[in-house]
Amino acid sequence: MAESISSSPTIDPASGYCHETRTFHSLRSPAPLPPASTPLSITSYVSSLHLRRPPPPGLAAVIESGTGRRLTYPEFASRVATLAGNLRSRLGLSKGDVAFVLAPACLEIPVLYYAILTVGAVVNPANPISTASEISRQIQLSRPVVAFATSASAPALPGAALRTVLIDSDEFRSMMMTRSAPSPVDSAAEILQTDPAAILYSSGTTGRVKAAVLTHRNFISITAGYVLSRDSEPERATPPVGLLTVPLFHVFGFYFSLKMVALGETAVVMGRFEMGAALEAVERFRVTYMPVAPPLVVALVKSKEAEGRDLSSLEVVGCGGAPLGRDVAERFASKFPHVQIVQGYGLTESGGTATQTIGPEENQRYGSAGRIERLLEAKIVDPETGEALGPGQRGELWLRGPSIMQGYLGDAESTSTTLNPEGWLKTGDLCYFDQDGFLFVVDRLKELIKYKAYQVPPAELEHILQAHPEIADAAVVPYPNEESGQIPMAYIVRQPGSTLDEKKVINYVAKKVAPYKKIRRVSFINAIPKSPAGKILRRELVNLALSGTLSRL
Secondary structure (H helix, E strand, O other): OOOOHHHOOOEOOOOOEEOOOOEEEOOOOOOOOOOOOOOOOHHHHHHHHHHHOOOOOOOEEEEEOOOOOEEEHHHHHHHHHHHHHHHHHOOOOOOOOEEEEEOOOOOHHHHHHHHHHHHOOEEEEEOOOOOHHHHHHHHHHHOOOEEEEOOOOHHHOOOOOOEEEEOOOHHHHHHHHOOOOOOOOOOOOOOOOOOEEEEEEOOOOOOOOOEEEEEHHHHHHHHHHHHHHHHOOOOOOOOOEEEEOOOOOOHHHHHHHHHHHHOOOEEEEOOOOOHHHHHHHHHHHOOOEEEEOHHHHHHHHHOOOOOOOOOOOOOEEEEOOOOOOHHHHHHHHHHOOOOEEEEEEOOHHHOOOOEEOOHHHHHOOOOOOEEEOOOOEEEEEOOOOOOEEOOOOOEEEEEEOOOOOOEEOOOHHHHHHHEOOOOOEEEEEEEEEOOOOOEEEEEEHHHOEEEOOEEEOHHHHHHHHHOOOOEEEEEEEEEEEOOOEEEEEEEEEEOOOOOOOHHHHHHHHHOOOOHHHOOOEEEEOOOOOEOOOOOEOHHHHHHHHHHOOHHHO
16 A cells, blocks of 8 residues: 655655655555455445435436436436346346446446446446457456347357347346345355456457456545545535546446446446537536547547537546647647646556546646556656666556556466566556656557667657647557668548648658657558547557558568
């Protein structure tokens, strides 16, 4: 557990850095946690929060943006309890069983997540547009006993061996609405904090997908931090309303669907993101904040769809998933001066959170991913020597604390290389902390372009390109070169009507960077391939670049 700054004179109160241990500590007040040995599920913990601070009975817990369907908090609690009972009695679902969920965001998904967790089973969500082979691989990893899907997504599931319940069926609606006879399965099975709560798939941008196992303790610790932040602020006249533009199968959306209910907020869910529909939802439901990926911030800066919309309710945009460029953040602040950007950093393996900015002053630190979250500690480690580094020095970010995953399911080798014996999670991200304890994410270590003796971060060049008024989106990848090893190559999505060409792109970047960072090759493309979290799938672009050119090298 992260050490309190006030308890150690060796920790710099400005940066949180301890010179003796070469560890960065959280500058936040530690959140109180129940003893780790106390049996407790995340759903029981949430129930205790609601007993202490009940949500208003008429407040919507969940709203479906497209249809306007909603569940108040009493209705939500009733549906969860009824569904949990039927998962036991009708399906025989019990503690430790894995439930595979293959469905887009809808009103029923948060209810299903909470019901599965209430039983002590493990939530295992996946992208509903995954291919049959991808889904087969995921199911081989998690070995679920039941799958929840929709009529549209179910055909991708393998055969009849896996029992499947359709979320858009009368059967499922009955399971949410009609209580069954008590189950012979022990409904009071003791759930430990160390028990698995969710199996979430990593983005798979650099290789085969991995299944991260997150425990009830992981989610309790993260939630406790948000509760302390909420309780330390003045009470609002009305609870926050959040629009979940991020998919609920990804750690970002998955955790927010739990967190918003835990804090007595209203979650507005979108089945499929579309800019106009999102802005309409902000206006219609008086949304106060949106967790988003950086591409959406870029799109909002350049889009004209926001003009004429009443977005006065929107207070905060929470940005995570990939680095956000300073220029884009400043342009967003200029266009939406009443909206703060809360920047953060996290991984599937850290429960979706690790650092964030809090409050107007920290939110002005554009380009930073914020300060270390409560209960976490960090190191910056030289990837070549293994030496722990201090403020201002770049290296691989390591994290440790109660939100860090248990490991990768069925992959002991990846677990041992990612989690060391002391509990440090090696993130694979090149980062540094400044003198005030703010984290700056440079890029993925494996994605650095090796140009001669230099290392070029693609994200830095992408931020520059995205600031160009005629560029809708951009990605930078390494391109093989006999003389230099690799050169930076840019894939560009032009704005409609733009006549931007390769020479103009190269010259634009050359004026803003050192010579070794220059873009040296440009290709124009209709769309940049990205993961559900908004991360660029560079591997696909590298394959595209090589597919027609390798023979000429």
